[in-house]
Amino acid sequence: MQIVMISIDRGEMSEFSTIFKLSIIAFTFFWWYLWTWRSSVVVAQCEASGFAPHTLELGWEFTGVDGKSRSLGQGSVTGHRQASDGTFSQSTRLELDSGKLKFGRGGEVTGVAKHEGEARRAGATLNVIGVSAPSIEDSMAMIAVALVLYGVIKVLYWTFSSAVSGSGCPVLECWFVQEKPGQRGGFTAPMDQEKSLMFITTEAYNEKTSELHPPADINPSRIYYVTDPAGTFCSSALNPPKGSVNKPKCEINPFMPHAAMVRWAAALTDSAQSPVYLQADWFSVAVQGLDEQLTLSNIMRAPSTSKEPKVILSVSSKTPVVRSRLGEQVLLDCGFWVDPSSPLHGSGFSIEWRYQFRGEGRLVIAYDGKNDRFAETSETGADIDVTALYESGNASLIIEEAQVRHSGTYICTVYLPHLLVQVAVDLEIVEPPSLSIYPSPLPLLVPGQVVLAQCEASGFAPHTLELGWEFTGVDGKSRSLGQGSVTGHRQASDGTFSQSTRLELDSGKLKLGRGGEVTCVAKHEGEARRASATLNVIGVSAPSIEDSMAMVAVALVLYGVIKVLYWTFSSADSSDADLKDKVHDIVFNVINPTVKRFKYT
Incomplete structure (x- = not known):
């Protein structure tokens, strides 16, 4: 077993x-x-009418699916009834009970009438379901x-x-990160991190926490039962398939409410007093979804000593990574949600987009929602939809025409009184190169001669590029000729890059045969590009079939010309010696130079 x-x-x-x-x-x-x-009873009735005299014997028969017939008796027979024409009618009823009458899986029920005039029969099919032997x-x-x-x-x-019950929301495994106790101060304060877990629901938490059975290796004080009314945590990008190794990245930090330090959010905290509402435990949560589908940051509030926080402010982006070609309009997604039941709802907000790249940053756009005004910036060609901002919390940044200088990280920050949340969106401008081969067309190549070919790749971004050469012979077979001599990058005024490679075409060293197609290959993350040029090699030792046919044709033509000349001179009665001399001159002056010409071509 x-x-x-x-x-x-x-x-x-x-x-x-x-x-x-x-x-x-x-x-x-x-x-x-x-x-x-199966156990129900069906009443069947057989009606006999229009017979005379009145003597009649009624009865019932049953024929099963096995073809065997048996009598079911007379049933309940009624008395005679006489019609106006003097004929009689009579009927019989039978209770069809599959249990008592043993009908099996059914068959044919027949009403039988025996009369001195003639015996008559009428049948009907009976189907029985739910029997013990289906x-x-x-x-x-x-x-x-x-x-x-x-x-x-x-x-x-x-x-x-x-x-x-909100079971569509995931159980998020996070790291709880905070400064080690007693280690405050300094630029590199040591951090302490612990495993943490968040059970999430979209409604007020009404489940018994004892029934959720959290893992034993997680400190009970780091297990949180989160209420997320907007369902921002319930995205499919945060809910991997069961058994998946790839999981969302999540970090929880203690959060201390404070007034904003930027002028476009200063109006949110005009009062120097902190609301009583802020007297609670506050947490910030940053989550990165699967496959770069979502980045999310939330601020949660929990009553002191409670492990059941509620999401108060949520900021998310469905485009954590954006790629664009030059000149295209770019949309960097950012949306926010404020808990309608919170006292902070309706108290005003501010939006900020900031650009960062390699340690340098600049303010792209800032909007003071409480006073309905934009802050002055030096950035051009960027905007947000103010109408959508108020209607649906859509704070997405719109860049009208993408340029190389726009590549970098954009940080979307949403300010509420004493609260702020931000998400980062990476923008990468990807433009494939344009290829050109010089000289064009390539000159004829003679054995022993070297032709220098150059491939120029221009207008690409970012600067990572792999250049190389390929050769395809007349037989259709391709092979690599290497990278050649590659130059360094050159940057244009628009931020795009250019690079070139040179290759010495030597038919002897590179075994180019009778020529073929020389191709420059540029491998770039935007798109691979190719440019080709035809190379002809003359004077090779092994002529092609076409060359051989051409030489045979020329030889035949010359033979014909000589024959005609021979006939002409012979008909003019020239002496044999003179004729031989003239033919010798023709052969020496016509055929010999032709043969030499083919020999060196």
Whole structure:
């Protein structure tokens, strides 16, 4: 006997038990319905009419699916009824009970009337389902119904569980990071980090925390039961498939509410007094989703000593990494949400976009939402949609025409009174190179001669580029000729780069045969580009079939010309000596130079 152990975690087991129980209820109802139908009684009636004289014997017969017939008796026979024309009518009723009468899976029920005029019969088919020995078709049908019921129950379970209990939200594994106690001060204060866990729901937390069974290796004080009314944590980008190694990156930090230090957010904290609402435990959470689909930062508030924080301010971007070609319009996504039940809702906000690249930064755009005005900046060609900002919290940055100088990191910051949250979006301008080969066309190459070919790649960004050469012979086979002599990068005024490579085309060293196609290949992250030029090599030792055919044709033409000249001179009665001399001159002066010409071409 082989025993197979199945391991199911507690969450899966709970879901499996619920679905299993619902399925058992459905199956019970289904089989009860079949049993009731099987045990039900059908009353059949046979009516005999228009006969005379009135003597008549009524009865019932049954023929099963096996072809065997048997009598079911007379049933309940009524008295005679006489019509106006003097004929009679009579009927009989029979209770068809599959249990008592043993109908099996059904058959044909026949009403029999024996009369001195003639015996008559009338039959009807009887189908019985739910018998103890079902047919293969019945079994397959019942299995299909069972599978459909199971699927419907599972879909309903998922729908209601995600809509009612918020089970569509993930359980996030995070790192809780804070300064080590007693180590404040200095530029490099040592940090302490612990494993942490967040159970998330979209409604007020009403589950018993003891039933969630957090892992034993996590400190209970670092387990949080988060309420996220907007469902920002419930994105599919933060919910990897079960068993996946790739998981979202999450970090929790203690947060201290404070007044903003920038002038476009100063109006949010005009009052020097801190609201009583701020007297609580505050946390900031930064999460990066799977496959660069989402970046999210939240501020959460929990009553002192409570482990059930609620999201107050959320800022997210669905485009953590953006790539664009030169000249295109670029949208850097950023949206925010404020808890409507919070006293901070409706108290004003400010938006800031800042650019950073290699330690340098600049203010791109800043908007004071409380006073409805923009701060002065030196940046041009960037804007936000103020209408969408108020209607849906859409703070996305729009860059009208992408340039190389726009490559870098953009930080979207949302200010509320005493709170701020920010997310970062990386923009990379990717432009593939344009290729040109010089000289164009390539000159004819003679054995022993060297032709210098140059490939120029220009207008590309970023500067990472791989240049190389390929050669395709007349036989169609391609091979690499190496990188050649590659120059350094040169940067143009628009920020794009150019680079070139030179290659010495020596038919002897590179074995170029009779020539072919020389191709310059540029491999760039934007797109690979190729440029080709035809190379002809003359005077090679092994002429092609076309060259051989041409030489044969020329030889035949020369032979014909000589023959004609021979006939001409011979007909003019020239002496044999003179004729031989003239023919010798023709051969020496015409054929010999031609042969020499073919020899050196």
